[in-house]
Amino acid sequence: MKSAPSSKSKTEIRRSIRRGLLRWFRNHPRPMPWRSTRDPYRIWLAEILLQQTRVRSALPYYRKFLERFPDMESLARAPFRDVLRAWSGLGYYARARNLHAAAGEILRRFDGRIPDTRTALLALPGIGPYTASALLSFIHGKREGVVDGNVARVLTRLFLVPGNPRSGPVLERLRGIADDLVPARRSRDFNLAMIDIGAAICRPRAPRCPECPLVTHCRARAEDLRERYPEIPPRRKTERVGRLVAVMHRADRLFLVRRPEKGLLGGMWEFPGYDSRAGARGAGRLSRELTRRWKIPVRAAGEPAVAEHSITYRSIRVHAFRATIPANAEIPGGEWIRGRDLARYPITTATRKILERKKS
Ligand code: SF4
Structure with missing residues (x-):
């Protein structure tokens, strides 16, 4: 010593x-x-x-x-x-x-x-x-x-x-x-x-x-x-979270919802969806969840785009499915946003990543 x-x-x-x-x-x-x-x-x-x-x-x-x-x-x-x-x-x-x-x-x-x-x-x-x-x-x-x-x-x-x-x-x-x-x-x-x-x-x-x-x-x-030194206790373990989201088009518009004002990513815009670990097999579940939520038939299908994103200790894997609703059906909350107008909206990083995957 x-x-x-x-x-x-x-x-x-x-x-x-x-x-x-x-x-x-x-x-x-x-x-x-x-x-x-x-x-x-x-x-x-x-x-x-x-x-x-x-x-x-x-x-x-x-x-x-x-x-x-x-x-x-x-x-x-x-x-x-x-x-x-x-x-x-x-x-x-x-x-x-x-x-x-x-x-x-x-x-x-x-x-x-x-x-x-x-x-x-x-x-x-x-x-x-x-x-x-x-x-x-x-x-x-x-x-x-x-x-x-x-x-x-x-x-x-x-x-x-x-x-x-x-x-x-x-x-x-x-x-x-x-x-x-x-x-x-x-x-x-x-x-x-x-x-x-x-x-x-x-x-x-x-x-x-x-x-x-x-x-x-x-x-x-x-x-x-x-x-x-310093005496720092071990870090909190990363929590893995899955999320299913629906990408819906109407002509040149995409449907996005705004997150609640208070809380994580408050006020940001994103594709509608919910937390689930069903992953690539989640199209049916996502359809049922959004049908229940909006009270209109929603059909999600196909091969999803996948995006990974971390927020604090949560590692989130998002599966984004193309989804359709009947023509002219109204969805409560959210907006149909022109592709070229998206740059004017504060969108979440996960949403931006999905848009990039969809382009490529
Ligand atoms: S303050 Fe840090 S870098 Fe400087 S002598 Fe001490 S341990 Fe080394």
């Missing part, structure tokens, strides 16, 4: 960590468009997009949103359907709803300016403790520690903090440590350095300690406990 880091005073350690991190940050810039701007709207938009989404996936959406909604007012005044359409494909759709609702509130209550207090930020839709700290630090330059999953990993290793960092009390403790470490000046750079080290150096497996500016202070490295 290697020797523990030298016993300096807490203040000295804090100073040394700050100095090392800020120096490292100067020499290891990670260019991102939302880092080179001081526009609060852009920084806020990026923070919401980056919740549960990687930088590479968020980038095209960031650009698309700025083209379509260049400022808080244009976003707040846009119909929600347009926001949802711009968001389509990014997942976790509650974020789109919260983004839009928060833009409305910021415009109404704060004259379009992002509030600079934790209480006001936390009262906005879609802003939790992490995002509030990030906005206070990145936009307003406040002395706030920012602890995302990556930073939590760094801190648990640096100070050997036991327990699951996703649990409330441990996360609170980590936030306390981060608040204590962050300097009053250059809090933004300090936090960004921590985030970058967590993302690129202090990786979950095989952390690159020799490149890490924290290496001389790191207890997990000194005691060779890096693989044991």
Whole structure:
């Protein structure tokens, strides 16, 4: 076992960590468009997009949103359907709803300016403790520690903090440590350095300690406990879900239904169907289910198109059958949408995949 880091005073350690991190940050810039701007709207938009989404996936959406909604007012005044359409494909759709609702509130209550207090930020839709700290630090330059999953990993290793960092009390403790470490000046750079080290150096497996500016202070490295920290329990098992859907044409139109406003993928459009694991043998069941639901004869048949899609811990396999109903029969709910108009609708990723399969 290697020797523990030298016993300096807490203040000295804090100073040394700050100095090392800020120096490292100067020499290891990670260019991102939302880092080179001081526009609060852009920084806020990026923070919401980056919740549960990687930088590479968020980038095209960031650009698309700025083209379509260049400022808080244009976003707040846009119909929600347009926001949802711009968001389509990014997942976790509650974020789109919260983004839009928060833009409305910021415009109404704060004259379009992002509030600079934790209480006001936390009262906005879609802003939790992490995002509030990030906005206070990145936009307003406040002395706030920012602890995302990556930073939590760094801190648990640096100070050997036991327990699951996703649990409330441990996360609170980590936030306390981060608040204590962050300097009053250059809090933004300090936090960004921590985030970058967590993302690129202090990786979950095989952390690159020799490149890490924290290496001389790191207890997990000194005691060779890096693989044991953070203490995260095993992931929830993937749940496999089957779904049968009906693809119905009327001339150049397709029939789609809108999901309920609240809940998973709220407000998105998709082919009608239901959860079932019958798979390729499910045409008869789908016919019966939709006949019962709509009270008109529905006939699903043929070889289905198959699309796979994951949402959180659910892995969904969709079988899409061609289906017919009597000419002129009315279906309650839903719309017959022209193929060329589909681009204007926020459709689910599974629906988009089925449309692509049907084209190919
Ligand atoms: S020294 Fe290694 S384990 Fe410690 S914080 Fe740096 S990368 Fe992570």
